[in-house]
Amino acid sequence: MGRNLKITLAYDGSEFHGWQVQPGLRTVQGTLAECLKRITGEDVLPQGSGRTDAGVHALGQVASVFVESPIPESNFVIALNDVLPPSIRVSSVRAVRDGFHARHSAKAKTYRYRIYRGDICPPFLARYVYHEPYPMNEEALMRSSESVVGIHDFTAFAASDPDRNARLAAAAEEENASRVGRLSNVRTIHSSQWMRTEEELIYTVRGDGFLHHMVRNLVGTFLLVGKGSLKISDVPTILEARDRSAAGPTAAACGLYLVSVEY
Amino acid sequence: MGRNLKITLAYDGSEFHGWQVQPGLRTVQGTLAECLKRITGEDVLPQGSGRTDAGVHALGQVASVFVESPIPESNFVIALNDVLPPSIRVSSVRAVRDGFHARHSAKAKTYRYRIYRGDICPPFLARYVYHEPYPMNEEALMRSSESVVGIHDFTAFAASDPDRNARLAAAAEEENASRVGRLSNVRTIHSSQWMRTEEELIYTVRGDGFLHHMVRNLVGTFLLVGKGSLKISDVPTILEARDRSAAGPTAAACGLYLVSVEY
Numbered sequence: 221m222g223r224n225l226k227i228t229l230a231y232d233g234s235e236f237h238g239w240q241v242q243p244g245l246r247t248v249q250g251t252l253a254e255c256l257k258r259i260t261g262e263d264v265l266p267q268g269s270g271r272t273d274a275g276v277h278a279l280g281q282v283a284s285v286f287v288e289s290p291i292p293e294s295n296f297v298i299a300l301n302d303v304l305p306p307s308i309r310v311s312s313v314r315a316v317r318d319g320f321h322a323r324h325s326a327k328a329k330t331y332r333y334r335i336y337r338g339d340i341c342p343p344f345l346a347r348y349v350y351h352e353p354y355p356m357n358e359e360a361l362m363r364s365s366e367s368v369v370g371i372h373d374f375t376a377f378a379a380s381d382p383d384r385n386a387r388l389a390a391a392a393e394e395e396n397a398s399r400v401g402r403l404s405n406v407r408t409i410h411s412s413q414w415m416r417t418e419e420e421l422i423y424t425v426r427g428d429g430f431l432h433h434m435v436r437n438l439v440g441t442f443l444l445v446g447k448g449s450l451k452i453s454d455v456p457t458i459l460e461a462r463d464r465s466a467a468g469p470t471a472a473a474c475g476l477y478l479v480s481v482e483y
Numbered sequence: 484m485g486r487n488l489k490i491t492l493a494y495d496g497s498e499f500h501g502w503q504v505q506p507g508l509r510t511v512q513g514t515l516a517e518c519l520k521r522i523t524g525e526d527v528l529p530q531g532s533g534r535t536d537a538g539v540h541a542l543g544q545v546a547s548v549f550v551e552s553p554i555p556e557s558n559f560v561i562a563l564n565d566v567l568p569p570s571i572r573v574s575s576v577r578a579v580r581d582g583f584h585a586r587h588s589a590k591a592k593t594y595r596y597r598i599y600r601g602d603i604c605p606p607f608l609a610r611y612v613y614h615e616p617y618p619m620n621e622e623a624l625m626r627s628s629e630s631v632v633g634i635h636d637f638t639a640f641a642a643s644d645p646d647r648n649a650r651l652a653a654a655a656e657e658e659n660a661s662r663v664g665r666l667s668n669v670r671t672i673h674s675s676q677w678m679r680t681e682e683e684l685i686y687t688v689r690g691d692g693f694l695h696h697m698v699r700n701l702v703g704t705f706l707l708v709g710k711g712s713l714k715i716s717d718v719p720t721i722l723e724a725r726d727r728s729a730a731g732p733t734a735a736a737c738g739l740y741l742v743s744v745e746y
Contacts, residue, residue: 230606232606306610306614311603340572340573343572344495
């Protein structure tokens with residue numbers, strides 16, 4: 221028979237070379253696969269809702285995996301946390317319909333980015349925030365995030381992909397609408413907001429999907445507004461021009477968290 | 484001329500083999516010495532208020548060091564944080580009288596121990612708390628810490644030292660009162676108290692000095708009271724009997740913080 225399992229997990233990204241399995245490197249997906257094998261004896265590769273890069277954290281990453289093992293779901297949580305390193309914690313395991321796929325079935329995702337503003341970053345936060353202690357127009361930074369809400373082509377904030385145009389053309393020639401759709405850089409952002417705590421600036425963004433490096437490139441651009449190198453009104457201009465070179469640099473991985481995935 | 488400097492620093496103990504310099508190992512003292520050398524060119528060994536073991540953290544460790552360099556104190560903070568790893572942060576550098584010594588001049592110290600009580604310990608806390616999710620009589624644990632307040636011989640809670648009696652006898656034979664005093668296991672505890680937050684049990688203890696492993700051995704004993712293996716009234720009995728073997732095991736290093744040192 222077997223069951224399709226939906227696994228929700230948190231991890232400290234500073235201990236891994238990202239989500240995706242890579243030969244000879246310690247990754248979250250690879251570690252989870254090894255631990256599933258230790259429990260079930262099965263060779264499986266859990267599919268994540270998306271890759272996270274090296275250093276990027278997760279509070280609520282979701283993975284799906286089909287297993288033959290009859291172990292009850294609640295025991296899976298205990299067994300997995302028993303064999304996983306403390307830097308990965310599984311919060312729930314649920315049996316779901318066979319058609320469920322952590323990436324393809326995802327309807328929305330929420331990311332968070334933490335910037336520590338104090339002069340001296342506590343050693344206990346060094347892996348978990350981006351430290352930016354220099355003077356900044358925080359009000360401008362906070363307002364600069366508003367214009368990305370809505371349906372936009374986010375090419376300006378995507379990691380550059382030199383092969384993308386060739387792949388798009390090939391898909392169009394094949395009249396493969398689904399592949400063209402997947403290659404599109406159009407995404408819907410439902411909310412995009414900064415908040416200030418005593419010591420931190422925290423950005424939270426929720427949308428139907430995110431391009432590679434998109435949240436970090438947005439934050440890098442908002443930071444340029446905070447520093448006065450860009451104006452608030454430059455953000456929608458860069459977005460409309462789909463001009464990656466006009467946007468800011470990719471902000472450091474350590475500040476980024478995948479908060480949750482909705483289905 | 485030169486100056487005696489008092490350096491206050493925090494560190495993430497999980498990244499170091501303890502405070503004390505050891506050949507071939509990454510220690511806090513060794514790293515601080517290397518960074519002082521990079522800034523001043525001087526070969527110096529900063530003296531800590533006390534050693535912390537591998538995995539033990541510090542919020543306010545204090546070190547003293549005599550330097551010839553004329554660099555102003557406030558610049559020392561910036562220069563040190565520039566060359567130190569993010570897992571060590573210097574919060575202040577002050578010139579003090581030549582006779583000041585971080586260990587010998589210390590009047591009181593405060594330590595904290597954090598126990599995470601939730602079922603699943605977040606991966607971001609794994610290095611910074613001791614995870615104890617099992618059922619426990621928390622009220623008994625909390626009350627068990629009261630009897631250690633006051634002046635006591637803490638031999639029952641000291642790391643066992645097989646050579647200690649021989650060293651004491653030798654010092655007494657020499658009529659070396661200062662050495663006998665230093666070898667005494669009598670300490671004054673000013674306060675010893677547990678508090679409960681939403682997810683944690685936090686122990687804070689302040690005293691004029693602490694023996695090696697003393698806080699961790701106290702916590703290990705209080706935990707036995709919480710688990711019902713010892714009664715609250717057993718704690719003063721073990722203390723009076725100076726019986727290390729009747730006390731609890733040494734609690735894990737990762738939960739312990741040196742909070743501050745008073746002079």
